[in-house]
Amino acid sequence: MRRAHTTVAATAGLTIALAACGLSTGSTGGPSPTGSAAAEKIAWGACTDLAVPEGAAPATPNAALQCGKLRVPLDYTKPGGETVDLAMIRIPATGPGERIGSLVFNFGGPGASGVDTMARAVKAFTTLNTRYDLVSFDPRGVERSRGVRCGDGKDMEAYVSLNSLPSNEQTREKTQAVTEQFTKLCEKDSGPVLPYVGTVNAARDMDKMRVALGDAKLNYFGMSYGTHLGAVYATLFPKNVGRMVLDAPLDPSVTFEQRTIAQTKGFQQAYESFLKDCVEQGCELGKSVEAADKKITNLMYQLVESPLKVGDRELTQGLAGTAVAAALYSRLSWPFLESALASALKGDGGALMYLADTYTGRRPDGTYSTEMSSFPAVTCVDTAERPSEQELVRTEEAALKISPLFGSVGAGSICRVWPVPGSDEAKKVDATGSGPILVVAGKGDPATPYQWGPKLTKQLKTATLLTYEGEGHGAYLSGSKCIAGAVNAYLLQGKMPEEGASCPS
Template identity: 70%
Template sequence: MRSVFLTATAVGLLTSLAACGTTADTPKPAATGSPGTATGGMPQAGSIAWGACTDIVQPDGEAPATPNSALQCAKLAVPLDYAAPEGESLDLALIRVPATGPGKRLGSLVFNFGGPGASGVDTMAQAAKAFESLNTRWDLVSFDPRGVERSAGVRCGNGADMDTFTSMNTQPVNPETRAKMAAANKQFTELCARDSGRVLPYVGTVNAAQDMDRLRTALGDAKLNYFGMSYGTQLGGVYATKFPKNVGRMVLDAPLDPSVTLEQRTVVQTAGFQKAYQSFLKDCVKQVCELGPDVAAADRNVGKLMNDLTAKPLKVGQRDLTQGLASTAVAAALYSDLTWPLLETALAQGMAGNGESLLYLADSYTGRKPNGTYTTAMTSFPAITCVDTAERPDAAELLRTEEKALKISPLFGGPGAGSLCGVWPAPGSDEARHVDATGSAPIVVVAGKGDPATPYQWGPKLTAQLKTATLVTYEGEGHGAYLSGSRCVQGVVNSYLNDGRVPQKGASCPAA
């Protein structure tokens, strides 16, 4: 899910990872050194010049005083346009955590943490410890995909512009709100075209999949071993479709169904977040809940807070907590049940006139840093999403989608669903919406029953489309199963990645 001014409901980052740190402000490569390939040429095996990581961003938005010696960074040149591979290139920023041993090294395990728009460089730097059971025999590798952060990251105006866009209210739902949303979308796309027009046509998932095959070659691996989360499952599926014979061991956690329309995605995800919100309220009132004595009362109090913020934002220092930002904060905290206590406290504080915690949650989601600048999370997301679909919905289609979403959830439904792609300044293609990995090695898909952002039904659908995949069902809450705390899920995935044991058909794991 991303800010409603962009798409109302769309796939977002794993909150558990976002809490560890987001992306960097500078679009420069992470470290100097040979790019590993001449412009347009294929990289040579093992040709990446790894060096120190100098610009990793910490959870507080600040770069570390001294580099982490366990991390290695580099860059890899790839064609800007694969239709003209000898032409202009762009540099992909890479990061590696070398295998720690003991045991025979298995090769490189490449990660994409979702979004689209998550910085693999910063996320891997902050989250590598979560994968230490894999790091003994695998080099953990990630990258900023094209259009993200250091890899020609898409920019659309400055921090003040982004503050305006991310703080927009979605209530009340009326012609005036819709008109404001339309005007904001027009201004946003004009800024994107002005600041990043060179790369906008080339940031889609199909090109990113081709980049990953270049990365595989440069790493010296005969096969791509891959761990994709959320949007990373679509990237993995597209890779397996284009390069089935190059697939090694591939895990797709929190899967997308790439075939869904913008309308279908909005409706399903709105329902997913509403379900997670109701689960949060039910969990809250099991004991003493600061929001109300029962689910109905707590829901009314949250609704009242949103209405109050629509009429008058809360001052937080020099900033305003708007209804739009508060709704974003709620969505951010629903990605994992580990953040439900924080959400309860933040909402209760908001009801008491203190919006600081809600603003913190919203900022962690939108990628706003303490200095007022933003990561590319909110700008890379629509750039990649809109290039990955040929859909350009008209006003009637948008209104129909809005009405369906609002019937499901007044909190998470609202105007603007899909509207940004309708005015996006680069053309889109449906190639990334069709996957078929026939001929690949076995792929493992892990889907959670309580996942709000990538609802469970997308797991069986992606599994069927890939044709070479096995589905593992996780019965618990949260976006992403591997990092949920489930030892069962980690055991199944680790056994497959480390030892090649493919899960049995119908495999499942209980809630953590």
């Protein structure tokens, strides 16, 4: 799940593998939630358009990677109408051992490309790949699957570069003006698809995938936002649930205000843990937590008045804040964050810009992936909530008391002016009748705070909670052998951890 962008939209960040229109959302009508009509076939072939991260060498062709497309209805109430071609990727099971079936991944967002992420992260799932075909996809509204676009690279740059400091009426007015312009561009460039990109429709798409892949049950690994997608799938198709893991869980019942406050607390806690660890290791930023925090705070305010030149671009306070948040997703990024901040204090903002670009999906040529545009498109369709100006101000004031650096109005700001209405159907999850589901939640997760784990587990009714005591967004890829062992045992052998089980940091 993405963190609340410090000024504009949404809940942002790296996909954790790498550190609506009322009835037309498909909420009524369409296929029965207990089954699925026959799906189209997937024609698998070579992957020819995988994204290469900035600074990386051109990808070496990997014969194991297979790409294809699956055609699904745009509007499930009109199954014979317009369609969407969903981009998919597959890595066939390698053995030894009997193949179990397909294991479908969603790495988070909403807005992350599962095709690109799986291609880069496949080595992280080598154990699972022995007995599963690893499968992922770009959900509807993301990248190759009718990705939501909102203007060109310059428009996106203006949107993601917005400052959140100082917290005053002038900053709020500028944020509102840019946000409104951004939503108009989204409607202009992607209007026809916007009502149909919500999680309910994406869950129906996954059942089409299950049939097309030839699986009687959907085996699924959802991370961050992917836990919400999995929970909605289990609600719509409980009898079709195979082995399902939900890592870094989202509580879909939270309001914009509750989400913003919880995530602000989570990122502030992670930031304080980073500073403490930095000082203990001999920190370039200061000899005490207070001294390091003061330097970083001063840097942020300096960037409001004097952004740092990075090539032909400017590192604004908004981009620097985004960079810090991006690095807090994983403890493994903390040393790089320390170095990036130290360089910025000396006048070199290149490393912070790199972190921000990774977070926002900016490519070396100045274009952007759909991460920052797909996120609000899905988020705003997934809720009927449209907060008032008074509610946004109250939320921001409460968040800023918790963290001057990370406090914001959250996604409520953009959803308030989003061009299509939303539905609350994706907020209601209950997997009664499904097989056992494994929920994995981390005590030090900044983006999906730990308390959301027990809440989602209770709402699903068929889930068991596994607790990770460590830091970072997502537990399976944290490096914890205990977590990886427990998850692998469940997915490969069907062995569920005992109730109340936990793993140390």
